[in-house]
Amino acid sequence: MQLNKDLYIIGIGPGNLSDISRRAYQVLNEVDVIVGYKKYIECIKELIGEDQQLYSSGMRKEVERVEKAVELAAEGKKVALISSGDAGVYGMAGPAFELIEKNDISITVEVIAGITAANAAAAVLGAPLMHDYAVISLSDILTPWEQIKKRLKAAAEADFITTLYNPRSSKRKTQLKEAKKIFLKHRSPDTPVGIVRSVGRDGEEIMITTLVEMPLEKVDMLTTVIIGNSNTYISDDKIITPRGYKI
Amino acid sequence: MQLNKDLYIIGIGPGNLSDISRRAYQVLNEVDVIVGYKKYIECIKELIGEDQQLYSSGMRKEVERVEKAVELAAEGKKVALISSGDAGVYGMAGPAFELIEKNDISITVEVIAGITAANAAAAVLGAPLMHDYAVISLSDILTPWEQIKKRLKAAAEADFITTLYNPRSSKRKTQLKEAKKIFLKHRSPDTPVGIVRSVGRDGEEIMITTLVEMPLEKVDMLTTVIIGNSNTYISDDKIITPRGYKI
Known part of the structure; x- marks a missing residue:
């Protein structure tokens, strides 16, 4: 070549x-x-x-x-x-x-x-990203937190599946907590949430939970979080968002 | 294997x-x-x-x-x-x-x-997808148009870079026109827009334009459209969204 x-x-x-x-x-x-x-x-x-x-x-x-x-x-x-x-x-x-x-x-x-992490994490979770989705970084090092909050609110309100990058670090713990609170205002507590740590690497960890139960302390900088939309459901060990086909 | x-x-x-x-x-x-x-x-x-x-x-x-x-x-x-x-x-x-x-x-x-097309199209356009982004399909075959419109409005208002999938077909021409109108209400007419047809295939076509000038008739089902956020700019033949680094 x-x-x-x-x-x-x-x-x-x-x-x-x-x-x-x-x-x-x-x-x-x-x-x-x-x-x-x-x-x-x-x-x-x-x-x-x-x-x-x-x-x-x-x-x-x-x-x-x-x-x-x-x-x-x-x-x-x-x-x-x-x-x-x-x-x-x-x-x-x-x-x-x-x-x-x-x-x-x-x-x-x-x-x-x-x-990118959204697609890699989605693949191990099943098919959570099958409809319109938003990708939001929770790191406020280069972006004002107010702007990030505005985007979280918009994504939650408009029922986007939402993937969170840089969700939490040892020094940045409040953002994910606040994001969870924003989503709980607009989406059911039972909304499926997938948490994938070190996707595709040694020590990969996959957790399927719900918005209200999402354990913040399990999330760090190696983790990608996917929050389903209002149609997303959990079946066995997979998260599935219907596209709308008659099946 | x-x-x-x-x-x-x-x-x-x-x-x-x-x-x-x-x-x-x-x-x-x-x-x-x-x-x-x-x-x-x-x-x-x-x-x-x-x-x-x-x-x-x-x-x-x-x-x-x-x-x-x-x-x-x-x-x-x-x-x-x-x-x-x-x-x-x-x-x-x-x-x-x-x-x-x-x-x-x-x-x-x-x-x-x-x-996925969002990332493939972004790569040939430069670096348009460098900040929080939304992916929205304009096809209303499986999703009510009102729901798609709500997501377009949310993405436009919250300043998401927005990638449109299935933007326009021979039978579905009004959706992209309406999407453009929604974005023009919330974002500058000069907002950079990248249009990529047949990305990565024979006959790939790349067009860099602005929101107000986006030529709807150039867009079909083989096309991906990326609309920049309020910080996105065009330099030479590239679309760049700053991440926020001091450079």
Whole structure:
């Protein structure tokens, strides 16, 4: 395969080598440098060759990694900048394009889509995401909490299936509690809720519960939460949202 | 690879053999039967072996295909039931679980996630989906139009980036026009809009425009429409939604 771009922004999916796209796998095999958060580099370490250069760093260092990737690509290296899930969903695609555009850097870029947490979590829960849905990050580090609350209220009122990203961390515990309260105002306490931790990775945990019973303390930054709509139901160990077919 | 389930419900992604997951590719190679809409079977025809049985049918035959797949799996065949994109998003996972549950059929099932149109379209547009987003199907065949309108209004008011599925067909032309009108009430006429037709397939077309200028007649059932939020902007030939990083 001839790599015809300078920078590839790649979503690696949930974090194993099976749920990655064939295109992403091939490009990751052939680039000169892979840049990413150290835990995501760890997820794909088996495919990294001895001749490939790595640049990894820790949490909150997103802008630094983007700068490094763009710099190396501008120097003539073939670079892969990785995100978990899809790089276009709260991932590295945004800051990369922002940096390139603001500094008028002339490199060619391709985004290679990946399976984002909403879809990966839905797959192990059954079929919860079968109708109109909203994706909301509960992290208020980069977004005012009032804006997030407004979106939670809108999603709850309009009966969207709702997937929560970054729902809770050791330092951010109140947001999920408040989200639950907002949903309980507009949706039945029995609304099915799926909680998936480390989807697709070692130690994956799946819990099926209801809105009123959702155990907040089971949720952390490795967790994705899916709240059903008013038609969603639980059957055996699956969450199912009917699409409307006569079955 | 040992197939340890009876039925695999597989999202093949946008419709080429590169953007499919490695897991989906491997399972599709090894099942006895592949069941799907004839156009999606066409997308993966290169990987189908001579010893594999196919069962394909046309549009609106979703329930028939689900019945066939479940029946074959119950008879002891290893079956793949395919959807384009992600089978859990307006795809075959929902009706399959509904059928299995209602008829108390005892087969084992695995859903293999795929890249849904929202993420595939976002990747070719740049980084439009970088913040909270809603996915709404404009098809009112299975959902009352009033409910869809309510969701459009909620998404527009709460400043969700919004991806429209099934936006317009030869028989369904008014919905997109009405959706545009709803968004124009709550969002600037200059809001970036990306229109992607046949994403990832031969003849892929990408158009970047604005809400007020969105040409309705360019949109059909093969098209995905992404409407930016109030911070989304167009730079060169890309749509970018800032995540909030200082860059």
